Amino acid sequence: MTRTEVKTAVPGRVQTRPGRPGWWTARRRDHLAGFLFVAPQLAGTVLFVILPLGLMFWYSFHDWNVLAGGFTWTGGENYGRLAQDPALPGVLGTTAMFSIGLVALNLSLALVLAILLDQKLRGTIVFRTIFFSPVAVTLVAWTIVWRFLLQDDGGVNGLLSTIGVEGPNWLRGETTAMVAVVVVQVLKNVGLNMVLFLAALQGVPKELYEASTIDGAGAWTRFRRITMPMISPTILLTSIITVVGSLQVFAQIDVLTSGGPGTSTTVLVYYLYQNAFQFHDFGYGATLSVLLFAIVLVLTVIQWQMRRKWVVHED
Amino acid sequence: MKTERLTTQRSRRAKLLLYGLLCVLAVPFVFPTWWMVTSSLKSANDIFAFPPSILPADPSLSAYARVFEFAPFAAQYFNSMYIAAVVTVGTLAVSSLAGYAFARIRFPGHNLLFLVVLVGLLIPSEVTIVPLFQLFNGLGMVDTHWPLLLVPIFGAPSVLATLIMRQFFIALPAEVEEAGRMDGLGRLGLYWRIALPLSRPALGAVAIFSFLHSWNLYLEPVVFLSTPEKFTLPQALTQFTDAYGGPMWDVQLSAATLSALPVLIVFVVAQRQFVEGLAHTGLKG
Numbered sequence A: 001m002t003r004t005e006v007k008t009a010v011p012g013r014v015q016t017r018p019g020r021p022g023w024w025t026a027r028r029r030d031h032l033a034g035f036l037f038v039a040p041q042l043a044g045t046v047l048f049v050i051l052p053l054g055l056m057f058w059y060s061f062h063d064w065n066v067l068a069g070g071f072t073w074t075g076g077e078n079y080g081r082l083a084q085d086p087a088l089p090g091v092l093g094t095t096a097m098f099s100i101g102l103v104a105l106n107l108s109l110a111l112v113l114a115i116l117l118d119q120k121l122r123g124t125i126v127f128r129t130i131f132f133s134p135v136a137v138t139l140v141a142w143t144i145v146w147r148f149l150l151q152d153d154g155g156v157n158g159l160l161s162t163i164g165v166e167g168p169n170w171l172r173g174e175t176t177a178m179v180a181v182v183v184v185q186v187l188k189n190v191g192l193n194m195v196l197f198l199a200a201l202q203g204v205p206k207e208l209y210e211a212s213t214i215d216g217a218g219a220w221t222r223f224r225r226i227t228m229p230m231i232s233p234t235i236l237l238t239s240i241i242t243v244v245g246s247l248q249v250f251a252q253i254d255v256l257t258s259g260g261p262g263t264s265t266t267v268l269v270y271y272l273y274q275n276a277f278q279f280h281d282f283g284y285g286a287t288l289s290v291l292l293f294a295i296v297l298v299l300t301v302i303q304w305q306m307r308r309k310w311v312v313h314e315d
Numbered sequence B: 001m002k003t004e005r006l007t008t009q010r011s012r013r014a015k016l017l018l019y020g021l022l023c024v025l026a027v028p029f030v031f032p033t034w035w036m037v038t039s040s041l042k043s044a045n046d047i048f049a050f051p052p053s054i055l056p057a058d059p060s061l062s063a064y065a066r067v068f069e070f071a072p073f074a075a076q077y078f079n080s081m082y083i084a085a086v087v088t089v090g091t092l093a094v095s096s097l098a099g100y101a102f103a104r105i106r107f108p109g110h111n112l113l114f115l116v117v118l119v120g121l122l123i124p125s126e127v128t129i130v131p132l133f134q135l136f137n138g139l140g141m142v143d144t145h146w147p148l149l150l151v152p153i154f155g156a157p158s159v160l161a162t163l164i165m166r167q168f169f170i171a172l173p174a175e176v177e178e179a180g181r182m183d184g185l186g187r188l189g190l191y192w193r194i195a196l197p198l199s200r201p202a203l204g205a206v207a208i209f210s211f212l213h214s215w216n217l218y219l220e221p222v223v224f225l226s227t228p229e230k231f232t233l234p235q236a237l238t239q240f241t242d243a244y245g246g247p248m249w250d251v252q253l254s255a256a257t258l259s260a261l262p263v264l265i266v267f268v269v270a271q272r273q274f275v276e277g278l279a280h281t282g283l284k285g
Helices: A002-009 A026-060 A077-084 A088-118 A124-136 A139-149 A155-162 A174-202 A206-214 A219-246 A251-256 A268-278 A282-310 B002-039 B062-070 B073-104 B110-122 B129-138 B146-154 B156-171 B175-182 B187-198 B200-216 B219-224 B233-237 B249-269 B271-281
Strands: none
Touching (some): A026 B156, A088 B002, A124 B002, A124 B249, A139 A251, A206 A219, B073 B146, B073 B249, B129 B219, B175 B187, B200 B233, B200 B249
């Protein structure tokens, strides 16, 4: 009945699949296509994300040293060990320092660079290219170069000596090693956030500035009252990406400092790697993975909550 | 008249100051790459010379020759290349299919399944590296390239790609598919003949993002691979050490330059797509 109605309503329209009555309708076929299209991604997520996540919890309740052999249920023993691990407070402190330093430096430098590039100047495109270029350099190559430059007799101290400053042996001092790891990582990727900020700055309606200038607002007031609120969604987005990303930094630390000197740059990911793949303690490695997972989850939830309070302008 | 001249003078001074500031800020960004390339052409002793010469006095490719002597570097280079290429093509296929279906086909349960896939976005691959190792160990795939191919194509990294593709396909107006449907195209036809050709910008972004992700991958190769012939470049770069474990800088810098060259060339040639593609995928870190 409906079919004939459609036919008369759209005269001359060719029905796509005539003569297929019953269960196997065009709609069902379309649904099947939908399932088949998402199947690879879905299977991959289940197999390589969700299943490992479950296994991670399962392993964390076991004592499992690959070298010693054996896989025995120990209940919450690994979690007890986690609570009493004398190295863990230091590792978490290092992780917090690294993440806070990285996010603060990355976001503020990205904003400063974006503001500088947003001025009406000729040739800013060249500088944009320069600031973005480390993103295109292989991560480990970039890190190796910096390890060379940061040596005691390397390029950084050479440069400092020309202005009469005797630089420290960067990667051998606890504080300086941390500073070095943060700065090297920020320089590598700050271009990404810079580009996002630049797009946000260019999206602020110029009339807002004109109106406030007439009202007698100074540059700083305009920045605080107009620019910051208008670009706050971008600040939030980039901070989420950068915070979660900072918890994943592994290669740079492995190449620059191997977590040292001492344990001064051993962040949680590196500690996890050491326990699981150097000490072959997979049970405890899985427990540390649970901790990392919990931290990432809590941070993500907090930031999405902040979205309501903090972000003034959002569509 | 007088005030006008004053303001132009002041703005010129401000401009100069701005340029100066930009130049100073540019040094730590551009110097390491410049220095890496030029030092790779210098002799081992000249690398340490101070002040460093901006251009190598006596450029030579001898360090490059030694790169291939000390390590199966050609094989390692090939490994990185083919893995990144397969990952890129695979990610494009998987993510464009899933992205298309999630955006344009209203099949039962699509919202729930989309949420399941989104879990991959929440979980950094570092969190699951221990169980993943055991998973591939159980499959007999440790010290093979399979984990470096399968996980990026089907696992967490491609979820981000699927999200990008979905956003793009959602924005396509319904009319563009209408004509194809009237011509009797099925879903596969609509996807292949109509949606995909229109989605070049999104595909470009996904391609750049997934190639670079694979090219830079470090933790996974270090965890999964143990035979030098199977190494990928990032892992191989760290292996150029002398008998005492100290790095052989000239060789290492040549290898580093070689590893950076292809992506840098793409960056210079296709800068706009590169910047926009990566900025909108929100690469981590």
